[in-house]
Amino acid sequence: MRRFPPGTELIVALLVLALTLSILTWREQSxxxxxxxxxxxxxxxxxxxxxxxxxxxxxxxxxxxxxxxxxxxxxxxxxxxxxxxxxxxxxxxxxxxxxxxxxxxxxxxxxxxxxxxxxxxxxxxxxxxxxxxxxxxxxxxSYYWPAFLKSENLINITSQIAVISILAVGMTLVIISGGIDLSVGSLVALSAVVMTRLIRDYAGAEQASTIGMVVCGLTAILVCAAVGAASGTIIALLKMPPFIVTLATMLIVGGLSFLISESKSINQVPPSLGWLGNGATLLGIPNCVVLMGVVFGVCELLLQRSVFGRHLYALGGNPRAAVLCGIRTERLLVVIYALCGALAGLGGVVYASQLRSGAATYGQDYELQTIAAVVVGGTSLSGGEGTLRGTLIGSLILGVIANGMNLLGLNTETQRIMLGLVILAAVGLDRLRSSRWLKRSPASPGNSLGV
Missing domain, CATH: 3.40.50.2300 (Response regulator)
Structure with missing residues (x-):
C-alpha cells in the first residue's frame, strides 16, 4: 500500500526545483x-x-x-x-x-x-x-528577493507553457491508448499559417473583425482535427505503427505549411489577434493560461468520469481484452487522434496569437517537449496509465527548468542538452516504474502520477 497520495513525488520534485532556483536567483531587486x-x-x-x-x-x-x-x-x-x-x-x-x-x-x-x-x-x-x-x-x-519568485516571472512561466500544455493534453490521451503522435509540432505550424492566411486573404487582414478571426481560428482547428483523424484511421484500419504514421504525417504537414505560407511569415493580421495569447482579462491571469485551465478541466472530466475514459484506459492496458469486451477500438483510435489534432490546432491558434503572425517554422521540437511533459507527469509509454493532473505538473516542471536556465543565463544549446537529459531520465523512470520488481501492487488505471 502506498504511504503517500499519488502524485506526491512530482509535487515534491517541483517544490525542490522551485526552492533551488529561488536560492540561485536571490539578488537585489527594485x-x-x-x-x-x-x-x-x-x-x-x-x-x-x-x-x-x-x-x-x-x-x-x-x-x-x-x-x-x-x-x-x-x-x-x-x-x-x-x-x-x-x-x-x-x-x-x-x-x-x-x-x-x-x-x-x-x-x-x-x-x-x-x-x-x-x-x-x-x-x-x-x-x-x-x-x-x-x-x-x-x-x-531596493530589496533582496529571488528573481524566480517575482510575480511577473511566475506569470511568464505559465504563459510560456500554455501551448505545450494544451498539446500535452492530446498527447496524454494518445499515449494512454498505447500510441504516439509525432505530428503535433507540425500541426501547430499548420494551424498558425492556415488561420493567418485566411485572415489575410478572406477576413480583411489588419481590419479583420473578431467574428472573422474566430471563424478562421476554428477552421484551422478543424483542419488539424481532420489530419489527426486521418492518422488515426490509417493506424486503426491498416494496423500500421503509430510512430511511422505520425512521422510521415509530420513531414507531410510540414511541407503543406510551407506551401500555404509560401515560405514566408504571414503577419497581415489585426493587433487584436494578440488578445488570446497576450491579454489578461480575468484577474490579471493571462487569457492563454485561463484557456489552458479550461482544456485541462474539461478533458480531465472526460478522462476520469466518462465511458470514453474507461474505454481509453482499457485500450491502452490490453487491446485484445478491450476488443473482447465489445469496445470499438478502431473508432476510438480515430477519435483519440482527432482530439489530439484538434488540440494541436488550438495550440497553434494560441501561438499565432502570441506572436501575431503565422509561419511554417513554428512548433519545431514541440513534439519532443510535449512527450517529455507527458512522461515526466507519470504517463506510461506502454499505455494504460496516466492522468492529466500529472501531465500538468510535468509541463510545469519543464517550464520551471527552462525559465530557470534563462534566469541563470544558460544558452539555447545547453537548454537543448537539458531537455534531452530530461527525456532520457523520464523514459528511464517509466521503464523502472513498469518493472515488476518495482511494483508492490497492481497499478489502477488513471492513478499513476509519480515518477
Missing part, C-alpha cells in the same frame, strides 16, 4: 513599472521635502515608461513640478541637462529608475547644469 514609480516619488517627498523642481529619468522600455508616468502623476499630486522627463539612454539624459542649462532652468532633485541611477550623466548632473551643489538622486528602495 520595484518596477507603475508601483516602482509611485514608490520612488513617495521616497523623494519623504527624504527631500523642500525639493520642488524634479527631473524624472528612466529607460525607454515599456515597464520604465509606466514607471515615469506613475512617478510624474504622484509628484504632481504632491504639489511638485516635473521640469522634464527623460525616457531613453544616458546620452538622452546628458542632452536634456544641457538643454535645461541653456534655458536656465534649475532642478532640485532627480527621481529615476534604479538602473538609471548609475548612469554617469545622472551622477554628474550638477556639472552638466553648471551648479556647485550636488543634486540629490532618488530611486525606489
Amino acid at each position: 520595484p518596477e513599472g507603475a508601483s516602482g514609480g509611485n514608490e520612488a516619488a513617495r521616497s523623494l517627498v519623504a527624504r527631500y521635502p523642500k525639493a520642488q523642481r524634479i527631473l524624472v529619468v528612466a529607460r525607454g522600455t515599456e515597464s520604465d515608461r509606466a514607471f515615469t508616468a506613475a512617478c510624474e502623476k504622484q509628484l504632481v499630486e504632491s504639489g511638485l513640478e516635473v521640469v522634464a522627463k527623460v525616457e531613453g539612454t544616458p546620452i538622452d539624459v546628458g542632452n536634456m541637462l544641457r538643454e535645461l542649462k541653456k534655458e536656465k532652468k534649475s532642478i532640485d532633485a532627480i527621481v529615476c529608475h534604479r538602473v538609471a541611477s548609475a548612469w554617469v550623466p545622472v551622477s554628474q548632473a550638477n556639472e552638466l547644469l553648471g551648479v556647485d551643489q550636488p543634486i540629490p538622486v532618488v530611486s525606489a528602495t
Whole structure:
C-alpha cells in the first residue's frame, strides 16, 4: 500500500526545483513599472521635502515608461513640478541637462529608475547644469528577493507553457491508448499559417473583425482535427505503427505549411489577434493560461468520469481484452487522434496569437517537449496509465527548468542538452516504474502520477 497520495513525488520534485532556483536567483531587486514609480516619488517627498523642481529619468522600455508616468502623476499630486522627463539612454539624459542649462532652468532633485541611477550623466548632473551643489538622486528602495519568485516571472512561466500544455493534453490521451503522435509540432505550424492566411486573404487582414478571426481560428482547428483523424484511421484500419504514421504525417504537414505560407511569415493580421495569447482579462491571469485551465478541466472530466475514459484506459492496458469486451477500438483510435489534432490546432491558434503572425517554422521540437511533459507527469509509454493532473505538473516542471536556465543565463544549446537529459531520465523512470520488481501492487488505471 502506498504511504503517500499519488502524485506526491512530482509535487515534491517541483517544490525542490522551485526552492533551488529561488536560492540561485536571490539578488537585489527594485520595484518596477507603475508601483516602482509611485514608490520612488513617495521616497523623494519623504527624504527631500523642500525639493520642488524634479527631473524624472528612466529607460525607454515599456515597464520604465509606466514607471515615469506613475512617478510624474504622484509628484504632481504632491504639489511638485516635473521640469522634464527623460525616457531613453544616458546620452538622452546628458542632452536634456544641457538643454535645461541653456534655458536656465534649475532642478532640485532627480527621481529615476534604479538602473538609471548609475548612469554617469545622472551622477554628474550638477556639472552638466553648471551648479556647485550636488543634486540629490532618488530611486525606489531596493530589496533582496529571488528573481524566480517575482510575480511577473511566475506569470511568464505559465504563459510560456500554455501551448505545450494544451498539446500535452492530446498527447496524454494518445499515449494512454498505447500510441504516439509525432505530428503535433507540425500541426501547430499548420494551424498558425492556415488561420493567418485566411485572415489575410478572406477576413480583411489588419481590419479583420473578431467574428472573422474566430471563424478562421476554428477552421484551422478543424483542419488539424481532420489530419489527426486521418492518422488515426490509417493506424486503426491498416494496423500500421503509430510512430511511422505520425512521422510521415509530420513531414507531410510540414511541407503543406510551407506551401500555404509560401515560405514566408504571414503577419497581415489585426493587433487584436494578440488578445488570446497576450491579454489578461480575468484577474490579471493571462487569457492563454485561463484557456489552458479550461482544456485541462474539461478533458480531465472526460478522462476520469466518462465511458470514453474507461474505454481509453482499457485500450491502452490490453487491446485484445478491450476488443473482447465489445469496445470499438478502431473508432476510438480515430477519435483519440482527432482530439489530439484538434488540440494541436488550438495550440497553434494560441501561438499565432502570441506572436501575431503565422509561419511554417513554428512548433519545431514541440513534439519532443510535449512527450517529455507527458512522461515526466507519470504517463506510461506502454499505455494504460496516466492522468492529466500529472501531465500538468510535468509541463510545469519543464517550464520551471527552462525559465530557470534563462534566469541563470544558460544558452539555447545547453537548454537543448537539458531537455534531452530530461527525456532520457523520464523514459528511464517509466521503464523502472513498469518493472515488476518495482511494483508492490497492481497499478489502477488513471492513478499513476509519480515518477
